[in-house]
Amino acid sequence: MAFQTKPTELVRGKETSFFHPIAIIGAGIGGTSAAYYLRQKFGKDVKIDLFERGKVGGRLATITIQGQEYEAGGSVIHPLNLHMKRFVKDLGLSTLQSSGGLIGVSNGETLVFEESSWFIMNIIKLIWQYGFQPLRMHMWLEDILDKFMRIYRYQSHDYAFSSVENLLHSLGGDDFLGMLNRTFLETLQKAGFSEKFLHEMIAPIHRLNYGQSTGINGFVGAVSLSGADSGLWAVEGGNKLVCSRLLQASKSNLIPGSVMYIEEKTGTKQTGNPTKMYEVVYQTGSETRSDFYDIVLVATPLNRKMSNITFLNFDPPIEEFHQYYQHIVATFIKGKLNSTTFSSRALGEFDLSTILTTDNSDLFINSIGIVSSVRENNKPQPSTDGAFVWKTFSPEILTKEQILKLFLSYDDSVKQQWYAYPIYKPPEKCPSIILRDRLYYLNGIECAASAMEMSAIAAHNAALLAYHRWNGHTHMIDQEDLYEKLKTEL
Numbered sequence: 001m002a003f004q005t006k007p008t009e010l011v012r013g014k015e016t017s018f019f020h021p022i023a024i025i026g027a028g029i030g031g032t033s034a035a036y037y038l039r040q041k042f043g044k045d046v047k048i049d050l051f052e053r054g055k056v057g058g059r060l061a062t063i064t065i066q067g068q069e070y071e072a073g074g075s076v077i078h079p080l081n082l083h084m085k086r087f088v089k090d091l092g093l094s095t096l097q098s099s100g101g102l103i104g105v106s107n108g109e110t111l112v113f114e115e116s117s118w119f120i121m122n123i124i125k126l127i128w129q130y131g132f133q134p135l136r137m138h139m140w141l142e143d144i145l146d147k148f149m150r151i152y153r154y155q156s157h158d159y160a161f162s163s164v165e166n167l168l169h170s171l172g173g174d175d176f177l178g179m180l181n182r183t184f185l186e187t188l189q190k191a192g193f194s195e196k197f198l199h200e201m202i203a204p205i206h207r208l209n210y211g212q213s214t215g216i217n218g219f220v221g222a223v224s225l226s227g228a229d230s231g232l233w234a235v236e237g238g239n240k241l242v243c244s245r246l247l248q249a250s251k252s253n254l255i256p257g258s259v260m261y262i263e264e265k266t267g268t269k270q271t272g273n274p275t276k277m278y279e280v281v282y283q284t285g286s287e288t289r290s291d292f293y294d295i296v297l298v299a300t301p302l303n304r305k306m307s308n309i310t311f312l313n314f315d316p317p318i319e320e321f322h323q324y325y326q327h328i329v330a331t332f333i334k335g336k337l338n339s340t341t342f343s344s345r346a347l348g349e350f351d352l353s354t355i356l357t358t359d360n361s362d363l364f365i366n367s368i369g370i371v372s373s374v375r376e377n378n379k380p381q382p383s384t385d386g387a388f389v390w391k392t393f394s395p396e397i398l399t400k401e402q403i404l405k406l407f408l409s410y411d412d413s414v415k416q417q418w419y420a421y422p423i424y425k426p427p428e429k430c431p432s433i434i435l436r437d438r439l440y441y442l443n444g445i446e447c448a449a450s451a452m453e454m455s456a457i458a459a460h461n462a463a464l465l466a467y468h469r470w471n472g473h474t475h476m477i478d479q480e481d482l483y484e485k486l487k488t489e490l
């Protein structure tokens, strides 16, 4: 191919630009980490433009209530999310440990499970109520996490995958990939877990983390459960800081604007040969502008409601993906909880700081819990009148009456709406990563599971994939038996 040359300097008037400019659409954790990894692979001379129509951070965002900032989108990070960990370290950011208060599960009338502050008591209670199922669940999860961790090895050796399916298959074969084909419920029933345990312990966790129940696929179910592990952390000052720092470190060029079209164009470069380029048409303020790129990475969910990007003049046309996203409202309320809404217990005796809910509760919320601001490293403290800041997730916007049902009194409330993560309906068919030669899509990975680390993994993969395909390194893509190969390489 004519453009498979090393980046060459090109002087246009007084401006110096470089050959093969790259466009990334979306400055969330996916887009900004892609910029960072692309810079590592393609070197310092390549021009990288990053388009963002909203705020840098995307689904990582904070909201302010009574002068304090709180995580309104992606909030907790697992201790074994190595890309996120690495970013924080390399970019000079600090971490906060999630302060775990006591958790209870309500069915709307009473608490079906309740933690106590006495560790041994919790173990006894768990065994009493569910036998050894929590322990077995833990082991099941360890095994999946173990396999999942293989991705870091592959990526540190620069291996890339051309599809989400190939990536998952390389981690743990057919069984691992097969998790996308079955619901979490089917997977666990098959493994002999009881209805009661699934209903009272597992479904409430999925409702908290994905606003959905045990009908989600097995893989996202495992990711969701790992969101209930210990050692969870967040970034001091807000997780979104990772995005702005990655953007800075990548030395890419942020273009505030909304991309409307991506069009395939045939043009000529200075060699005189016809080459295919992508024209990115975007709206910035009231102006419509466009630029040409050799490589384009789409780092936002492709659907009408969310990114609303149209692909023009592709032959054959680029298929429309029908990934639907779950509508979730995060509401922050400063007030005093009316605990009788969740339990029959007298008011003074209620010391839970997070309440999850079972599927059959008629409650209009999925969860509610006390939160710390993005600057507090210890347990949240009540204000002098005993009020805390509570965060609740609900499928719809809460009415004032609903808030008054949850609280004895409240001073203030703010909310943020999201199309948060895919609505999971296994069997999942994941969208392609390679939409066309040199046109890549990162967010297809959310079909397996949506999380910050998943977007970072997709970004690393897409950067490697773009680089290897550009340079014709086919042996670095979709290698079979990578795990065995790398084992003997040491």
Ligand SMILES: Cc1cc2nc3c(=O)[nH]c(=O)nc-3n(C[C@H](O)[C@H](O)[C@H](O)COP(=O)(O)OP(=O)(O)OC[C@H]3O[C@@H](n4cnc5c(N)ncnc54)[C@H](O)[C@@H]3O)c2cc1C
Pocket: 025, 026, 027, 028, 029, 030, 031, 051, 052, 053, 054, 055, 056, 057, 058, 059, 060, 072, 073, 074, 075, 076, 077, 257, 258, 259, 260, 299, 300, 301, 306, 307, 308, 309, 328, 330, 418, 419, 420, 421, 443, 450, 451, 452, 453, 455
């Ligand atoms: C309420 C909530 C709670 C969550 N909790 C967690 C959690 O605890 N832990 C965890 O790991 N994950 C969590 N997640 C998931 C996590 O936040 C996401 O998976 C991750 O942030 C997705 O990042 P992304 O960069 O792939 O996409 P996004 O963050 O959505 O970034 C896409 C960006 O593209 C921009 N964009 C879209 N269309 C265009 C266009 N046409 N032109 C220009 N720009 C465009 C958008 O404005 C956006 O900034 C949560 C998500 C939500 C919503």
Ligand SMILES: *[C@@H]1O[C@H](CO)[C@@H](O)[C@H](O)[C@H]1NC(C)=O
Pocket: 174, 175, 177, 178, 181, 427
């Ligand atoms: C998952 O289901 C699809 C059909 O929906 C099938 O083509 C595929 O082979 C299945 N994959 C696995 C690993 O079971």
Ligand SMILES: *[C@@H]1O[C@H](CO)[C@@H](O)[C@H](O)[C@H]1NC(C)=O
Pocket: 260, 304, 305, 308, 310
């Ligand atoms: C999508 O963009 C088109 C123009 O490109 C606009 O007419 C339409 O209203 C947009 N749809 C949504 C849901 O934002």
Ligand SMILES: *[C@@H]1O[C@H](CO)[C@@H](O)[C@H](O)[C@H]1NC(C)=O
Pocket: 338, 340, 341, 405, 407, 408
């Ligand atoms: C608290 O909630 C209970 C049950 O919903 C209700 O009966 C009671 O009146 C509420 N208390 C206050 C002070 O609002």
